[in-house]
Amino acid sequence: MITNEAPVTVAARSRMRAMNVTVLREVALLPVLVLLIIVGTVVSPAFFTVSNFAGIGQQSSALGVVVVGESLILMIGGMDLSLESTFGLAPMVAAWLIVPVSAYGSGTDLSPYLGIVVLLVVGGVVGLINGLLIVKGRLNGFIVTLGMTIVLAGLQNGIVKAQSLFNLPAPFGYLGSASYGQLPVSVIVTVVIFVGVGLFLRYHRVGRAIYAVGGNPAAARAAGINVERLKIGVYVAGSILAAIGGLMEAGRVSAVTGQQGYQEGIIFSVFAAAVIGGVSLKGGRGNMIGAASGVILLGIVGDILDLANVSNYWIEAIDGAVILFALVLARIVGGESTAEDR
Amino acid sequence: MTSSDTATGVPLIEVTGVEKRFGSTRALHGVDLTLRAGQCLGLVGRNGAGKSTLVSILSGLAEPDAGLVRFGGQPAPRVGDVAQWHEWIATVFQHSMIVGDLSVAENVFLGAAPRLVNWRETRRKTREIMSEWGYDIAPDTLCRNLAVEQLQIVEIARALARGARCVLLDEPTAALERQAAQRLFQRVRALAASGVAVLYISHHLEEVFEICSDVTVLRDGEVVLTAPTADLSRDDLVAAMVGGAARDAATPPAPAAAAAVASRETLLEARDLTSESTRGRLSGVSLAVHAGEVVGVTGLLSAGVATMGRAIAGAEDYAGGEVRLNGTLVPSGNRGVAQRAGIGYIPEDRRAEGFVAHLSVAENATMTITKKLSDRLGILRPAARVAAAAPLTSRLSLVSSGPSQPAGELSGGNQQKVTVARTLAHDPSLIVAITPTRGVDVASKELLLNSLADVAASSGAGVLLCTDELSDLVICDRVIVLVRGEVFTEFTRPPFDRDKLIVATEGLQEAAP
Numbered sequence: 001m002i003t004n005e006a007p008v009t010v011a012a013r014s015r016m017r018a019m020n021v022t023v024l025r026e027v028a029l030l031p032v033l034v035l036l037i038i039v040g041t042v043v044s045p046a047f048f049t050v051s052n053f054a055g056i057g058q059q060s061s062a063l064g065v066v067v068v069g070e071s072l073i074l075m076i077g078g079m080d081l082s083l084e085s086t087f088g089l090a091p092m093v094a095a096w097l098i099v100p101v102s103a104y105g106s107g108t109d110l111s112p113y114l115g116i117v118v119l120l121v122v123g124g125v126v127g128l129i130n131g132l133l134i135v136k137g138r139l140n141g142f143i144v145t146l147g148m149t150i151v152l153a154g155l156q157n158g159i160v161k162a163q164s165l166f167n168l169p170a171p172f173g174y175l176g177s178a179s180y181g182q183l184p185v186s187v188i189v190t191v192v193i194f195v196g197v198g199l200f201l202r203y204h205r206v207g208r209a210i211y212a213v214g215g216n217p218a219a220a221r222a223a224g225i226n227v228e229r230l231k232i233g234v235y236v237a238g239s240i241l242a243a244i245g246g247l248m249e250a251g252r253v254s255a256v257t258g259q260q261g262y263q264e265g266i267i268f269s270v271f272a273a274a275v276i277g278g279v280s281l282k283g284g285r286g287n288m289i290g291a292a293s294g295v296i297l298l299g300i301v302g303d304i305l306d307l308a309n310v311s312n313y314w315i316e317a318i319d320g321a322v323i324l325f326a327l328v329l330a331r332i333v334g335g336e337s338t339a340e341d342r
Numbered sequence: 343m344t345s346s347d348t349a350t351g352v353p354l355i356e357v358t359g360v361e362k363r364f365g366s367t368r369a370l371h372g373v374d375l376t377l378r379a380g381q382c383l384g385l386v387g388r389n390g391a392g393k394s395t396l397v398s399i400l401s402g403l404a405e406p407d408a409g410l411v412r413f414g415g416q417p418a419p420r421v422g423d424v425a426q427w428h429e430w431i432a433t434v435f436q437h438s439m440i441v442g443d444l445s446v447a448e449n450v451f452l453g454a455a456p457r458l459v460n461w462r463e464t465r466r467k468t469r470e471i472m473s474e475w476g477y478d479i480a481p482d483t484l485c486r487n488l489a490v491e492q493l494q495i496v497e498i499a500r501a502l503a504r505g506a507r508c509v510l511l512d513e514p515t516a517a518l519e520r521q522a523a524q525r526l527f528q529r530v531r532a533l534a535a536s537g538v539a540v541l542y543i544s545h546h547l548e549e550v551f552e553i554c555s556d557v558t559v560l561r562d563g564e565v566v567l568t569a570p571t572a573d574l575s576r577d578d579l580v581a582a583m584v585g586g587a588a589r590d591a592a593t594p595p596a597p598a599a600a601a602a603v604a605s606r607e608t609l610l611e612a613r614d615l616t617s618e619s620t621r622g623r624l625s626g627v628s629l630a631v632h633a634g635e636v637v638g639v640t641g642l643l644s645a646g647v648a649t650m651g652r653a654i655a656g657a658e659d660y661a662g663g664e665v666r667l668n669g670t671l672v673p674s675g676n677r678g679v680a681q682r683a684g685i686g687y688i689p690e691d692r693r694a695e696g697f698v699a700h701l702s703v704a705e706n707a708t709m710t711i712t713k714k715l716s717d718r719l720g721i722l723r724p725a726a727r728v729a730a731a732a733p734l735t736s737r738l739s740l741v742s743s744g745p746s747q748p749a750g751e752l753s754g755g756n757q758q759k760v761t762v763a764r765t766l767a768h769d770p771s772l773i774v775a776i777t778p779t780r781g782v783d784v785a786s787k788e789l790l791l792n793s794l795a796d797v798a799a800s801s802g803a804g805v806l807l808c809t810d811e812l813s814d815l816v817i818c819d820r821v822i823v824l825v826r827g828e829v830f831t832e833f834t835r836p837p838f839d840r841d842k843l844i845v846a847t848e849g850l851q852e853a854a855p
Contacts, residue, residue, distance in 0.1 A: 203721050203722060203723065203724075204716070204719075204720045204721055204722065205712035205713065205715070205716040205720050205721075205722045206720060208705065208712060208722060209712065211698070211701060212698050212701060212705075212709060215698035215699065215700055215701055216694075216695075216697070216698040216699065218694050218695045219694070219695050219696055219697055219698050219709075220698065220709070221657075221677050221678075221695075222657060222677060222687055222689050222695040222696070223681075223709040223710045223764055224677060224678045224680075224681035224682070224709075224710050224768075225678065225709070226678045284698070284700060285700065
């Protein structure tokens with residue numbers, strides 16, 4: 001026990017120690033990323049170019065926004081499998097209300113701006129239903145969101161009779177397709193979301209309450225934190241983020257397809273990115289720097305596999321193996337948890 | 343009881359020059375300890391003195407940085423070789439290591455079962471061990487249906503089933519009622535008499551005097567005293583534990599005169615509280631706390647003492663009745679509203695409700711006042727948090743490596759101080775404290791109790807102290823005794839007679855004060 005030293009030096013030293021630990025943990029994935037970039041450069045001369053990195057950024061940003069949502073839900077001690085279906089359903093509902101009947105729309109010919117509002121509302125409503133069922137209904141989050149996933153994916157195909165919606169108006173596709181020079185708007189928005197949520201978690205009292213509730217809900221409740229309301233709020237926020245991710249994806253591919261989300265199985269990548277980035281599945285631990293590294297890592301791996309012309313038959317096996325490898329590596333480098341904010 | 347000088351031969355446990363550091367903290371320094379067959383050695387020390395570290399080293403869970411552990415003259419097995427360790431020593435931990443959904447027999451042979459389980463044999467052996475030691479627990483009972491006392495018996499039986507020659511008991515009476523503790527002492531005496539070496543760790547010095555032949559005192563990671571208990575007084579032992587740091591906090595402030603208190607305004611009024619809680623039911627409890635008054639509530643474990651505290655603090659629902667603070671109704675089971683109304687809450691089980699283990703000391707200590715510390719937009723600067731925590735932690739003499747140390751890394755007593763700091767932080771007008779000194783060493787105990795009494799005296803807050811620890815009641819102006827969920831009697835004039843209190847908690851009529 002260091003009781004007799006001057007409190008100032010003790011505090012200063014412990015702060016330095018805490019900072020060292022934090023920094024070390026937050027950059028735990030850095031060596032892996034560097035290694036992957038070297039591999040990519042060796043594999044293809046097209047890898048280390050601005051346009052390729054812009055491409056990786058554009059392809060990863062939709063996933064990244066969903067990862068932010070899932071990370072928040074994981075941090076509060078929950079889980080949400082249905083984010084992948086919200087990712088598909090929310091843009092589908094919005095696009096269906098926007099495009100003309102001839103393009104399988106509903107015929108309401110909604111303004112694209114109102115469509116985006118609808119998209120956010122769909123996300124929020126799905127999150128609210130999940131949150132109420134899990135928190136107030138005391139149902140198991142895994143089963144509730146698994147059921148919700150299938151219901152939402154069914155709705156996504158049902159309302160447009162399994163058609164894809166093309167010819168989306170420019171404002172609707174802007175977020176996923178526009179760019180400033182070589183820099184895609186989706187990347188800018190995703191970075192802003194990551195930074196914003198990261199700062200929120202670190203410096204906002206609600207962000208701190210998320211760590212408290214995830215770390216020990218009973219202690220948080222005893223300290224007067226409204227645990228139930230916060231949890232429901234986080235489910236809502238997570239679903240809205242998934243809807244925004246879906247909007248980006250729709251803009252990027254200039255369509256909303258029946259496959260988007262659930263049938264692509266993006267939830268696996270979402271969980272993988274979050275967990276590789278050190279977000280604990282048990283709640284209470286994780287941060288946005290880690291989650292972002294997880295997303296970038298998955299993006300680079302996918303890109304390298306593309307550039308290496310890996311046969312389509314093998315691409316999933318290799319993709320999965322790399323993710324497992326990254327998990328093991330992140331665990332070794334990062335210790336117990338790869339990222340914790342003190 | 344066998345005393346150390348009559349036991350002969352090679353010691354069963356011999357610890358020499360053990361060192362252990364955790365980062366910059368020196369947990370153990372040059373620790374020597376010997377334990378012979380048939381000896382019952384008490385191990386005492388303040389929170390953070392190194393007891394837990396020594397327990398982990400002796401249980402084969404941690405490796406010393408230097409020094410030797412010998413069992414029966416042989417070097418100890420490799421750390422992690424659990425089976426080998428269990429042949430020598432079995433530890434009954436503070437926190438139960440029993441799997442609730444398995445039967446008694448399965449728990450007794452947990453980890454030691456052969457590859458193919460012969461159920462009949464397992465049950466027979468369990469019955470044999472139980473009857474040999476005079477315990478009466480059916481081998482097929484599911485452990486989650488057992489009481490705490492019975493769980494300990496299962497843990498001890500597990501130790502004996504492995505043929506361990508040393509048993510290490512870590513705070514075994516923490517969750518036991520007096521009668522159960524007495525039965526435990528008889529069993530420990532029987533164990534020692536049969537030649538088993540017992541290492542007994544406790545904060546309750548009277549227990550050490552009752553059953554230990556010798557005692558070893560740890561202070562700041564070093565052994566400062568080893569002597570037969572017969573040669574020591576309680577004060578000697580406390581002095582050795584506390585060391586140079588004089589017990590300046592020894593005298594609690596005199597409780598405010600009862601007459602003066604009665605004339606003050608009523609702060610808390612609970613009327614006809616009823617509850618079916620599993621922690622103990624309430625069948626119509628009414629009580630009042632006045633401003634500046636410290637009211638104790640005590641009773642047996644099942645009497646509803648904790649239930650009442652939790653119900654008033656909004657930590658659990660009550661079925662009927664009402665709670666009013668300054669005349670305003672406090673709704674049932676809403677901790678957030680109760681806190682905003684001004685009710686502070688020091689929970690019974692600090693691990694479960696007291697703090698978030700991986701968050702920092704400062705963050706835990708200020709968890710109740712994040713609203714006050716943050717600006718209009720909700721931004722909370724870490725510096726503001728540290729500044730707000732500093733006066734609280736220094737007032738409670740909380741020992742940590744700094745405000746950013748995770749609360750989970752602290753010793754038990756310091757964790758409790760974090761919980762108390764969190765409560766004091768929001769300037770409650772009423773503090774509900776449930777067994778606030780459980781598992782806390784003597785000096786910290788006085789400090790915690792005095793800090794509660796100080797709050798009452800200086801700020802006029804009321805304190806409702808719900809405890810089964812009778813020595814905690816010294817700070818109270820009044821003591822209410824609950825028996826089976828009802829107010830049995832009330833002691834209004836301190837000092838309270840310990841024997842009368844004990845008789846009253848048992849529900850015996852002649853206890854009337």
